[in-house]
Amino acid sequence: MQVVDRRQAARTPLLLISLLGALAAMPASAQNCLEPGCDPSEIAVWSSSVVSLVRGPIDVAIPALGNVSHGDPLDIPGPPNAIPTDAVSLGDGGSVTVHFSTPFRDGPDFDLAVFENGITSGGGLLYIEAGFVEVSSNGIDFARFPSLTSQTSSVLPLQELDADDFANFAGHRLVGIGSEFDLSDLANDPLVIAGDVDLRAIEYVRIIDVIGNGSTFDSMSSPVYDPYPTQFVTGGFDIDAVGAIYVPEPGTASSALLGACFVAFVARRRA
Ligand SMILES: [Ca+2]
Ligand SMILES: [Ca+2]
Ligand SMILES: [Ca+2]
Secondary structure (H helix, E strand, O other), X not given: OOOOOHHHXXXXXXXXXXXXXXXXHHHHHOOOOEOOEEOHHHOOEEOOEXXXXXXXXXOOOOHHHOEOOOOOHHHOOOOOXXXXXXXXXOOOOXXXXXXXXXXXOOOOOOOEEEEOOEEOOOOOOEEOOOEEEEEEOOOOOOEXXXXXXXXXXXXXXXXXXXXXXEEOOEXXXXXXXXXXXXXHHHOOOHHXXXXXXXXXXXXXXXXXXXXXXXXXXXXXXXXXXXXXXXXXXXXXXXXXXXXXXXXXXXXXXXXXXXXXXXXXXXXXXXX
C-alpha cells in the first residue's frame, strides 16, 4: 500500500484550494448540522467499536507526569453521553481510532460528526480542546481533513476560544453537539484520488489531539494553539462519540443482484 506523508499531502495547493472553496461555501450551502454542529438526532449510525486508543502524556514537556487516564473506552461506541465528565481523554498528541460496522458515505452537506465535551461559561466562547480528524475505508490508509485555524497566539490552560477560529477540527462544539465534517473536502486528497480511501464506504475514523503548544500545524502550515498545558488526568481532547449521517445508498447491493439475475434469465431463454 502506498505510504503518503499526510502533512505533505495536506499542503498540496489543489487540496488547499478545495478546502478554502469548501469552507467559503459552507454557510450558504449547508442543509444539515445547522446548530452549528450536528445534533445527535441527525445521526444515522454510530461507531461500533474502538480499534485503537493511544493515551498521550499529561504534559508532553514533562514525561515524568505520566499519561492521562480518564474515561472508559467502552463508552465511546454508540451515542454521546453528553456529560462533560463522561468522555475519554487523549492527552497531548494522543489518538483514538473507531470502527463503523455499517460504512458511511459522502452525501449532501455534512457526513460525519465527532462529539467532544466542550463547556462554556457564556459569552459565545467555548473551552475548546481540538483534534485532527482522519478517515479510512480499509483501516490502513487514513486521509486527514484539511484544517484551518485563525487562533494565532498561545492559549492559557483554562482560556475559552471562538469556535469560528477552528475549521475542520473536532472539539469545537458544546458537549452533546458534534463537530461537523463533509467528506467532499477530501475529494482531492491523494489517497482518495489513488483509490486507497473510498468516500463511498468509510469504516474508520481517527482523532488526534493537536497538543496546542504550536508544535502541530494546520493545512496552511500554521501552528495550532489551544489550551496548553493541560496538566490533569483529563488533559487533551476528550472523545465522547463519533456518528455518521449517510449510510450506503439503499438498493445498491440488491440492484446488482437483480441485474445478475436478469442476465442469467436472458442467457437461459437464449439457450
Ligand atoms: Ca458530504
Ligand atoms: Ca474537553
Ligand atoms: Ca491538546
